Amino acid sequence: MNVITKTLQLADGRTITIETGKVAKQTDGAVMLKMNNTVLLATVCAAKDAVPGTDFMPLQVDYREQYSAAGRFPGGFTKREGKASDNEILTSRLVDRVLRPLFPSNYHAEVFVNVMLLSADGVDQPDALAGFAASAALACSDIPFECPISEVRVARINGEYVIDPTFEQMKQADMDIMVGASAENIMMVEGEMNEVSEQDLLGALKAAMVAIKPMCELQKELSKELGKDVKREYNHEVNDEALRERMNKELYQPAYDITKQALPKQDRADAFEKLLTDFKEKFLAEVPEDSEISKEEYEAMMDRYYHDVERDAMRRCILDEGIRLDGRKTDEIRPIWCEVSPLPMPHGSAIFTRGETQSLSTCTLGTKLDEKMVDDVLDKSYQRFLLHYNFPPFCTGEAKAQRGVGRREIGHGHLAWRGLKGQIPEDFPYTVRLVSQILESNGSSSMATVCAGTLALMDAGVPMKKPVSGIAMGLIKNPGEDKYAVLSDILGDEDHLGDMDFKTTGTKDGLTATQMDIKCDGLSFDILEKALMQAKAGREHILKCLTDTIAEPRAEFKPQVPRIVQIEIPKEFIGAVIGPGGKIIQQMQEDTKTTITIDETDGVGKVQVSGPDKESIDAALAKIRAIVAIPEVGEVYDGVVRSIMPYGCFVEIMPGKDGLLHISEIDWKRLETVEEAGIKEGDHIKVKLLEIDPKTGKYKLSHRVLIEKPEGYVERERPARRERGERPERGDRRQPRQDRGDRGDRRQPRQDRQPRAEQPQDEVYRDPAQSREPKDFSDALDHMDF
Numbered sequence: 001m002n003v004i005t006k007t008l009q010l011a012d013g014r015t016i017t018i019e020t021g022k023v024a025k026q027t028d029g030a031v032m033l034k035m036n037n038t039v040l041l042a043t044v045c046a047a048k049d050a051v052p053g054t055d056f057m058p059l060q061v062d063y064r065e066q067y068s069a070a071g072r073f074p075g076g077f078t079k080r081e082g083k084a085s086d087n088e089i090l091t092s093r094l095v096d097r098v099l100r101p102l103f104p105s106n107y108h109a110e111v112f113v114n115v116m117l118l119s120a121d122g123v124d125q126p127d128a129l130a131g132f133a134a135s136a137a138l139a140c141s142d143i144p145f146e147c148p149i150s151e152v153r154v155a156r157i158n159g160e161y162v163i164d165p166t167f168e169q170m171k172q173a174d175m176d177i178m179v180g181a182s183a184e185n186i187m188m189v190e191g192e193m194n195e196v197s198e199q200d201l202l203g204a205l206k207a208a209m210v211a212i213k214p215m216c217e218l219q220k221e222l223s224k225e226l227g228k229d230v231k232r233e234y235n236h237e238v239n240d241e242a243l244r245e246r247m248n249k250e251l252y253q254p255a256y257d258i259t260k261q262a263l264p265k266q267d268r269a270d271a272f273e274k275l276l277t278d279f280k281e282k283f284l285a286e287v288p289e290d291s292e293i294s295k296e297e298y299e300a301m302m303d304r305y306y307h308d309v310e311r312d313a314m315r316r317c318i319l320d321e322g323i324r325l326d327g328r329k330t331d332e333i334r335p336i337w338c339e340v341s342p343l344p345m346p347h348g349s350a351i352f353t354r355g356e357t358q359s360l361s362t363c364t365l366g367t368k369l370d371e372k373m374v375d376d377v378l379d380k381s382y383q384r385f386l387l388h389y390n391f392p393p394f395c396t397g398e399a400k401a402q403r404g405v406g407r408r409e410i411g412h413g414h415l416a417w418r419g420l421k422g423q424i425p426e427d428f429p430y431t432v433r434l435v436s437q438i439l440e441s442n443g444s445s446s447m448a449t450v451c452a453g454t455l456a457l458m459d460a461g462v463p464m465k466k467p468v469s470g471i472a473m474g475l476i477k478n479p480g481e482d483k484y485a486v487l488s489d490i491l492g493d494e495d496h497l498g499d500m501d502f503k504t505t506g507t508k509d510g511l512t513a514t515q516m517d518i519k520c521d522g523l524s525f526d527i528l529e530k531a532l533m534q535a536k537a538g539r540e541h542i543l544k545c546l547t548d549t550i551a552e553p554r555a556e557f558k559p560q561v562p563r564i565v566q567i568e569i570p571k572e573f574i575g576a577v578i579g580p581g582g583k584i585i586q587q588m589q590e591d592t593k594t595t596i597t598i599d600e601t602d603g604v605g606k607v608q609v610s611g612p613d614k615e616s617i618d619a620a621l622a623k624i625r626a627i628v629a630i631p632e633v634g635e636v637y638d639g640v641v642r643s644i645m646p647y648g649c650f651v652e653i654m655p656g657k658d659g660l661l662h663i664s665e666i667d668w669k670r671l672e673t674v675e676e677a678g679i680k681e682g683d684h685i686k687v688k689l690l691e692i693d694p695k696t697g698k699y700k701l702s703h704r705v706l707i708e709k710p711e712g713y714v715e716r717e718r719p720a721r722r723e724r725g726e727r728p729e730r731g732d733r734r735q736p737r738q739d740r741g742d743r744g745d746r747r748q749p750r751q752d753r754q755p756r757a758e759q760p761q762d763e764v765y766r767d768p769a770q771s772r773e774p775k776d777f778s779d780a781l782d783h784m785d786f
Contacts, residue, residue, distance in 0.1 A: 004225060006218050010163060010211070016129070018222065020140045029141030029228075033133040035164075038126050039069075039119035042133035046143045050108035050236035055304060057103050058110045061096040063088050063130050065117040065377040075375050086410055087376050091127040093411045094151065095134050097188045097517055098180030102146040108236040111143065122378055128153035128164045131180050132215055139219040144231045148219035149187060150212045151180040154204040156196070161207035167378075175200065177514075179208035183216040186528075187518050192418040195466075195510030198532040202525060237304075238297050243283070247305045248312075251279060255313040262327025265356050265442045265492070266397065276306045311497045318476050318485050324494065326355070331488045331534055333471075333541050334443070338451075338549040340459040347561045348460025350549075352452035354489065354542075356442035358395075361452035362435050363460040365561050367610045368597040370431040385421050386433040389413030389449055395441045412446040416470075419450045419505030419513035420457070423465045429566040429608055432462060442492045444472030446515075450505050454546055460561070461554040466507035469543040473535045475500035475527065477520055486531045488538045499523075504535045508543060564610040565617050573628040574598055574605040576656050584627070584655065592620040627655040631699060633689050636706065641683045644674050651687055651701055659699025661687055668704050668713055 003021040010016065017034045024030035027043040034040075051058075065088060067074045067081065074081055084092070099113065115130045131151025138145050155165040155173035162169060170176065177191030186205060193201070223229045258271045280302055284295055317323050322330060334355030343349040348363035372383040389412050393400045416436065424432060434456060436449035447470035454467045474490035477483075477499050487494055495501050499520035505513045557563070569577065577598060578585045589596055594611035607624060611617040631637070631653060639651035639659075648662040664670075666677045679685065691700040 004222065006222050008214060008218050012162075014124075014164075016132070016215075018133075018136050018218065020136075020222070020226070027137075027141075028143055029137040029139070031133060031136040031140060033129055033136065035124055035129060037119055037121040038124045038129065039117075040115055040126060040129055040133045041118055042113070042115045042130075042137040044111065044113045044134070044137040044141055044143065046112075046141070047110040049234075051110070053300065054108040054236070055300060057100055057108065059096065059100050059103065059113070060111070061092045061099065061113045061115075061134065063091040063095060063115045063117075063127070065120075065126070067377050069117045069120045070122065070377050072377065085376055086414070087127075087379065089407050089410050090414055091130055093407060094127070094178055094180065094188065094190060095131045098131055098149050098151060099134065099138070099145075101187060101519055102149065102182070104144050104146070106237045107144050107234060109234065113137065117377065120378055123166050123168070125153060125164065125167060125170075126378070128178065135216075136219050136222065139223040140226055140228055142228050142230070142232045144234065147182050148216045148223070149180055149182045150215035150219075151178060151188075152208050152211050152215075153178050154191075154208050156200065156204065161204055163207065163211045175204060177201070177204045177208070179205060179212070181209055181212045183213045185518065185521055185523060186516075189514060189516040190415070192422070192513045193511045194422055195507055195512060197510055198529070198536060201511060201514065201532065202529060205528070206525065238293065238301065240293065240298075240301055243298070243301060244305045244308075246283075247279065247302065248309055251275060251306065251309050252313055255310050256317060259313050259317045259325060260321075260323055262323075262325070264326075268325065268493075272310060276302065279306075314493065314497050315476050315478065318487070319478070319481075319483050322485070324487065325491055330485050331537070333489045333538055336542065336545045338455055338545060340455050340550050345560060346460075347558055348456045348458070348462070350452050350455030350459055352448050352455060352546075353440070354443065354448060354451070355491075356440050357445055357448045358438070358440040359445060359448040359452035360437045360439055361449065361456040362437075363453075363456040363462065364433045364435075365430040365460060365462070365557070366433065367431060367562065367564060367595055368429075368599070368608050369595065370433070384431045385417070385424050386431075387413050387417035387420065387436070387449075387453065388434070389416060389436045389438070389446065391438045391441070391445065395438045395445075412449070415446050415503065415513060415515050416449040416453060416505075419470055420453055420468055422512055423468055423507065424457075425463055425465060427566075428463065429564045430462075432457070432460075443490060443495075444470070444501075444503060446470070447472050447503055447505070451542060451546060455550060458550050458553040461557045463553050466509065467543060467546055468505055468507055468512055469539045469546055470503065470505035470513075471535050471538040471542060473500065473502040473504070473531050473538075474498040475502070475520070475523075475531065477523075477527070479521065484527060486527070486534050488534055500531070502531055502535065504532070504539065506536075506539055508540070562610045562612065563614060563617055564608060565621060566606060566608045567621065567624070569605040569607055569624070569628045571600060571603055571605055574600060576627050577605070577607070577624055588620055588623050592616050592623070594620040596620060596624075623655065629654060631657060631659075631689055631692070633692055636686060636688050639685055639687045639701070641679055641681050641685060644679065644681060646673070649674050649679060651685060653687060653689065653699065653701070657699070659687070659689065659701040661685070661701040661703060665690075665700075665702040665704055668707070668710050 001021060003019065006018045008016045014035060019032045020030060023032060024041065024043050028045050030043040032039065032041055064084065073079055113134050115134055117126050120126055128151060131149065135149045139148050152163050153165065154177045155162045155170060156175040157165065157169055157172050165173065174194040175196055177189060179186065180188035186209065189205065254275050258268065263271060280299065284298065287295060287298060314325060336354045339351045341349055342351050343362065346362040347365045350361050352359050372386055374381045374383060389409050391409050392402045434453045436452060438445045450468055450470035457464055471488065472490050474487035474494045475498055476485045490498065500518055502516040503514065504511055585596055592611065593616050594609055597608045599606045609617050609620045611620065637653035639653045641649050642652050642658055643650045648660055650658045651661050652658050663674055666674065671677055685703055686706050687701040687703050688705050689699055690702050
């Protein structure tokens with residue numbers, strides 16, 4: 001067993017170890033990556049030959065996390081890992097976008113890259129290591145691949161850039177960027193920021209490049225040591241160079257002329273298709289029947305060659321004449337129109353249209369019960385802002401059925417979610433769901449989602465901190481040329497035929513999210529800076545269009561929005577509000593027709609009450625406040641008689657708070673029994689809180705003080721309490737044991753003891769006309785536990 005281990009040290013002292021030759025030896029390449037207690041296994045397998053007719057790179061990247069890695073059981077009934085979570089899909093996309101451009105353009109064999117999380121302690125973030133592990137597995141194989149890459153996460157914490165920060169460190173970060181690159185060139189960027197400047201983003205990219213370069217060098221050493229620096233031979237395409245030359249000669253100028261006409265998307269596509277179809281018919285008619293190359297193979301070749309012709313015509317038209325496919329200048333934004341509240345019943349809705357790209361977005365406001373529970377291997381939390389992006393086939397004119405949500409939809413929706421989520425106030429009590437339906441697509445629909453989402457949020461009355469706009473930038477740069485063009489608000493064809501897709505979202509004060517894919521070599525930081533500044537100008541233009549449509553969030557919610565009020569209560573009252581088995585809170589919800597939720601956060605109880613109208617919410621809040629309120633001496637309460645005793649009755653003055661209404665405090669006249677006053681259990685009675693016992697906390701109530709005193713009533717005076725004076729000094733009565741002598745029987749006969757002094761008793765007020773004095777149970781009550 002030939003086990004090879006390579007170690008790399010990060011700037012903060014942590015080490016990353018790559019090991020190969022020990023496990024998964026039947027793959028084309030496999031590595032075990034370790035960083036502290038985090039362990040990833042990356043494998044790669046490639047087919048020997050391409051499937052006939054394949055003219056693209058069939059790469060599949062799968063990143064999966066095992067629950068056993070964190071010592072957890074999966075949820076659900078099956079208790080095993082199921083389909084990939086959104087987090088796993090997003091990580092897979094990050095790796096895919098860096099690897100895919102580095103396979104040779106004529107290599108069409110199926111390649112499967114699998115990365116599994118096998119161990120994690122929740123300290124280090126494994127997704128930042130997946131790209132490094134995947135590239136290292138390719139470096140250990142003979143699969144054709146241009147050069148090794150790696151990925152790192154860059155966070156800015158207290159003004160400093162940190163590479164691959166821990167989960168704990170991320171809590172203080174105002175920037176979270178994933179960067180994928182080779183030793184020389186940035187290939188991919190994606191992340192979110194808290195309104196940072198373009199220069200701050202460039203600083204993060206430079207810090208990432210410094211960290212990635214030694215990772216790529218380590219992989220080169222590993223590949224050379226394994227003898228895998230020489231890649232396998234392959235032949236996945238049949239080519240005819242004479243045909244390629246002929247097509248370029250005959251079709252380039254007509255394609256260039258179509259490019260300059262600035263036709264709409266469908267008309268332009270039809271014109272390009274007719275040009276190719278006419279050439280195919282002409283050429284295939286010339287092919288002899290005994291040709292060694294079949295007509296089907298010729299057709300596949302012509303499709304590939306024509307793609308290159310079309311690409312070259314579009315790029316030269318932009319570089320040489322500054323004319324884009326739709327006739328715009330390089331920094332010009334397509335016409336924009338917006339509308340809010342196009343739909344009557346959603347809580348908020350908006351249409352955003354930019355050129356031939358259109359998003360219809362709706363906003364729904366819900367309660368805490370509508371939050372999304374995230375149950376990933378290393379993340380168990382709740383999300384109260386959701387964004388779902390849908391891309392039906394009809395938005396591009398395709399005649400096919402709409403299936404389930406794909407990886408692309410998850411990725412595009414996540415980017416828009418990142419761009420908007422920081423502008424939802426933390427104390428906003430609602431759960432918010434945005435849904436973007438893409439109705440037309442020719443350009444960046446994810447950036448249209450950001451713009452339409454901003455309008456829908458403001459239409460719903462969500463108090464956004466600041467509105468957000470987004471734009472997609474492109475680049476045209478031919479190898480070996482200094483001339484280049486940065487394109488604002490790119491079309492779909494400019495993305496497909498260009499060298500860069502660079503999306504940024506932000507407010508008027510800074511960037512909130514970004515995503516960049518680079519398809520060319522040697523992209524300098526000067527070009528990136530120009531693209532960022534041109535994007536800023538474009539975002540500001542789009543932002544003005546949004547604020548011209550709706551300047552600020554609506555002051556009032558629409559009538560159909562459920563009303564929510566949030567209050568805080570002391571932690572010790574949470575149980576009282578919920579009640580045994582939830583009895584009290586359930587009864588309150590039933591009585592008031594509201595929904596009540598309680599969470600303990602930072603040592604306080606956060607109560608959220610939602611209901612159909614203000615009256616129902618006020619009723620529920622009154623009940624809650626009554627439970628958590630502290631009774632005050634001198635206040636009058638509308639109490640409920642809970643039980644009747646010979647010496648009085650117990651009255652509930654607040655939920656869960658009972659006090660004694662002594663029989664002598666019911667009326668001014670003397671009562672033999674409580675029933676004489678006509679009081680029964682369940683009756684409502686007005687009482688005044690006279691006293692709260694400082695030792696026991698018991699409440700002394702009175703009803704008679706609230707009714708008129710009878711004429712001629714005379715209150716019997718209490719005898720004055722005897723002054724006890726100062727207690728004399730007792731001294732130290734203890735004696736040394738040796739001096740005590742024979743103690744004998746120190747007890748005295750009971751009759752010889754001095755009787756205790758009689759303590760004065762509080763007398764009960766009584767009518768002087770009555771001769772017999774009632775019994776006073778107050779002393780006994782003080783020793784009873786009610």
